[in-house]
Amino acid sequence: MSKVSDEIKIKIYNASKVLQKKAGTGKVSAAKIKEAEKIIEDNTVNFVPIALDYLKDLNTAMETARKQKGEEKDRLHNITLPIMHLKSTGTVFKYPLVSELSDITLTFLETAKKLDQDVLAIVDAHRNLVQAILATEMKSSGGAKGKAMKAEMASVCDRYMKKHNISRK
Amino acid sequence: MALRFHNLSILIAEDNKAMMSLLTAVLNTLAFKDIYKAGNGKEAWRLFQLHKPDIVLTDWEMDEITGIELVRKIRTDQQSVNRIVPIVILTGYALPERIKEARDAGVTEFLVKPFMAKALINRIAHVINKPRDFVETDTFVGPDRRRLETEEFNPERRKNRDIPKIEFIEKEE
Numbered sequence: 246m247s248k249v250s251d252e253i254k255i256k257i258y259n260a261s262k263v264l265q266k267k268a269g270t271g272k273v274s275a276a277k278i279k280e281a282e283k284i285i286e287d288n289t290v291n292f293v294p295i296a297l298d299y300l301k302d303l304n305t306a307m308e309t310a311r312k313q314k315g316e317e318k319d320r321l322h323n324i325t326l327p328i329m330h331l332k333s334t335g336t337v338f339k340y341p342l343v344s345e346l347s348d349i350t351l352t353f354l355e356t357a358k359k360l361d362q363d364v365l366a367i368v369d370a371h372r373n374l375v376q377a378i379l380a381t382e383m384k385s386s387g388g389a390k391g392k393a394m395k396a397e398m399a400s401v402c403d404r405y406m407k408k409h410n411i412s413r414k
Numbered sequence: 415m416a417l418r419f420h421n422l423s424i425l426i427a428e429d430n431k432a433m434m435s436l437l438t439a440v441l442n443t444l445a446f447k448d449i450y451k452a453g454n455g456k457e458a459w460r461l462f463q464l465h466k467p468d469i470v471l472t473d474w475e476m477d478e479i480t481g482i483e484l485v486r487k488i489r490t491d492q493q494s495v496n497r498i499v500p501i502v503i504l505t506g507y508a509l510p511e512r513i514k515e516a517r518d519a520g521v522t523e524f525l526v527k528p529f530m531a532k533a534l535i536n537r538i539a540h541v542i543n544k545p546r547d548f549v550e551t552d553t554f555v556g557p558d559r560r561r562l563e564t565e566e567f568n569p570e571r572r573k574n575r576d577i578p579k580i581e582f583i584e585k586e587e
Binding site for chain 2: 285
């Protein structure tokens, strides 16, 4: 049987229709969406300096991690952050392989939640791959080479997870 | 019917300048009345309080005040000019526990980076077309989270759990 609890009080406000009064309801036209997509496709932002800044942050975070300064949680966060930024920006600025590799490493770091020498070696490998992609201006997904990079990255992360008995989320 | 954005304002909080330019250009195609731009969470809060935008679009990781802290501040600060404003968070984080963290902070919609223009526009359209009830408890302030719970709806669990005291409030601005 259901019972009423005195412990919790909930206030529920009806959904506000203010935005509908201002904007109406319905879809955004396909033409507008196409126009917006074209803006992203046609953007000419030079991703290399942006990515190099993130790699610089990653280097600093790794140096700090190797010296084991501060809390492990903070060290891990400082390493995760630039990788998350690389993932977020790569594809939009024409370097999808950077996003795809960073996605693999980011998921691994967020799942493993550890920062030992093996994890640092994996992050090191990730950094070297991204540096190589930037140095050779490997735009697009990188074809067979790109596929091999992603497979290797995923494999090394999987091996660590198996070794430490960590399950995927 | 098509949505008309010319009476709406939006606040973008994003610390990456190139990404901010791109987001602004994408949103310009919708012809918002005003687009307010903040390069960090602190500035976002200032602009939010000053302009009371209709929609907030925020990055997760920013200096001084993070996107998640900004969401909590908008939802719970007694000085907040609009606690029920729809908030879309943009982030590279994608694990379920991150989505839950954002949802528990009071985020309305979650969009994973790298994003497509269509996905961004659809999230914005969704908060207009499908506004959600707004819930306030001792531990949570934000849009009704049950939308997600219904996906794993379990009638037995619901029948057996405690029913809290619920006060329904009609609120129209």
